[in-house]
Amino acid sequence: LSLSAYPRITDPVEAPERILIVDDEDLIVLAMRRYFERLGYAVDSALTLDEAQALLAAHRYDLVIADLRLTGVGGTEGLEIVSDVHRRSATTRIVLLSAYGTPEVERESYTLGADAFLHKPKAMMEIASIARTLLAH
Amino acid sequence: MLDALVDLSPDPLWVIDPAGSIVASNSAFDRWQSDIAEGGAPQLAELQRRALAGRSIMANVRLIVHGVERTFAIHARPVDSGGVAFTAREATDSGEGSEHATELALLHLFASNETLRELLPKALEFLCTTDRWDAAALWRIDDDTLRVDATWFASSEVRARLAPRFAELRAWSSHEVTWAVEVLEESSVSVVAAPLIDGERVTGLLEFFTHSIRPINEPTRRMLARTGGALARLIERRQLLEQIATKGAEWLLTVDSIGMPILLVTSDARVARLNHTAQELAGHAYDEVVGRPLISLGEHEPWTTLRDVATAVHESGITCTAQIVAGETNWDVTASPLAAAASSDDRIVIAMRDTTEVVRLQESVRRGEQLAALGELVAGVAHEVKNPLFGMSVTLDLLDEQLEGRTESLELTAALRKWIARLLSLTENLLVYGRTWSTDMKPGDLRDVLAQAIETSQVLARDVDVTIDAELPDASGTLLMDASRLALVFENLLANAVQHSGGGERILLKASRAADAVEVAVSDRGPGFKPDELSRVFQPFYTRRRGGTGLGLSIVQRIVDEHGGTVTASNGEQGGAVVVVRLPTYHGPG
16 A cells, blocks of 8 residues: 555545544544544544443444453453444444454454454554545445 | 201212212211111212213112111212212112102202203103113193103114103093003003192103013002102292293393393492493493492492482381482482392392483473563563554654644654654564464474565565575475464574675575484674674674664574574674574474
8 A cells, every 4th residue: 555545634534424433541542533533534432341332332333443452451342342343233344453462363353243453553544544445345 | 058958958968079089978978877887889889980970870779787788779970070979868668768869869960050951851861770761751741732841762772752652641641650561663662651740730741661561560650650749840840940040031131221220239238230221320340340339339429329328228128219410410219128038138229210301301391481471471561562652653643644744843753653663663573572372383394484584585685785695405394383483583584684784795595404404594794793792692682783672583592492493693704694593304293
């Protein structure tokens, strides 16, 4: 991918698509939320699995970007979110982010229905590009 | 022991030298001799003459004892020293005396060191000569079949055709002495067969032939029955002894072939026996060591501890163990008391097991466990660092959008991104270095791994105008490997070489086969290692390069270790660094 393929914040999205961002780090959630809002998406965010599941029950999202680990060592709450999303809506895309991803967990997430598994850290431009690609299909 | 036995015998026993002088006798002989008046001398002289000629012979001799004529069965047999041994037993009133004398003579015969195969014809000869038979045969019962065990013929003309006949078969079935006249080789012969009875069991038959019609009377029948019993017991005992001797020889060979030192020591810690491996350990041959105190083998380990262990076993009467470190070798020693039934002097068996390799493996496992624990810690920290790095990177991404057009500020965020990249590279390397829990070993070809590493490194090399040459004539070798991890070894080595090479220089990756291993050498024409660096290049965080993480070669060593290989760093003959990785080849399971 060349740089020109990445979406710019100045390229607004025509019909606002709804994104849910889930991460236990509030500063990461803040930055990602701002970034996607500037791209023109309607963004919700959650810091815990419970919050995320409540939002998923209440709204329909076009894309969910979730951290794999939302609690202590070895947590894989992101996989539960993948299952939840997959159960509720066939059209919702889901991207998992992880700083701990082992090949086993990555395979499992795809089995459960994740659309992408990204290893932290990742440039926002790349994440946004993948989001746009997924939303277009 | 034999002396004591001889003296206990109520029968007179005496031994003469070839000249006829008495050289040994028992107390019964001394009493008997003083009682004898004149007479019998010519018969004794005849017995002596025939015994000196090598014959074992028995005859009844009449002697005057206290004025009364009495008959003695006297047995004369040659002895090893060249003289003759005599035994006498009174046979005046019945056949008892000669029966006993026959038994005693057989006992003497069987006391020799000869084998049963050598002894039996001599026993037959003795019995034939004593009782005037022309031939004798000894049958053995083997799987319900009669087989000839030994024969004796007075002369070559007398040849009985030996096949089981009426007399033998009847003696066998009836357990009694059987007499018959049979026509053998167109002449009549008297045949008498006596069963060899050992307890209840008939183990064989003793058979005599003569060319005259010679019916047997009751005393002869009784004597033959008794001789058969005596012979059966002697043969049985001798067979047992020969088996023990064979087993002893087998044991000696077995114990000698055992690759662990085994010593038999006396209670005062002297060497009684030792096997071949123990002789090698002692550095002396068997005869040089036996009888010596253990400690005389060296005032150092393992001998000092062996002596203490032997003493401990002697004092406690129980099995004792010890661990000995002797130089580079570790020993596990077990010493057990061995109560010998026939000997009042108890022995101690010491078995030594070389545990050097086991101890080395244990240490290696312990080191491996420590490394694994450290690796997990390092990897855990690295993971924890990744999340904040992501937060910083996301924040910078957002900031960059807001700083669009402000070049000076963007230069600062670019610098921050470089620092983040450096931290990220360190984190990734720490993860590779620390990862020990998911190695996935499968048989694979080293050539594929090398090809992949070279292809990956080409990009880096072309950027700085460095050429990678590969010589892989013998690289093809199946290794048990985690291919993606092993590729990191050569990617790291090539990256190192590229970083220390100047523009236009060449790097050589050369593979060669050694016995059970493949060797890969990566050499560059850069500055090489400084002498004081060589011992430290594999230490984590030791780096020669500004901005390096200092983990490249540590990772190489770690992964090579995981693959059971070795890695060495040196300088080439024409300068430049040379790193050689040696990996064991895989020969399949089993």
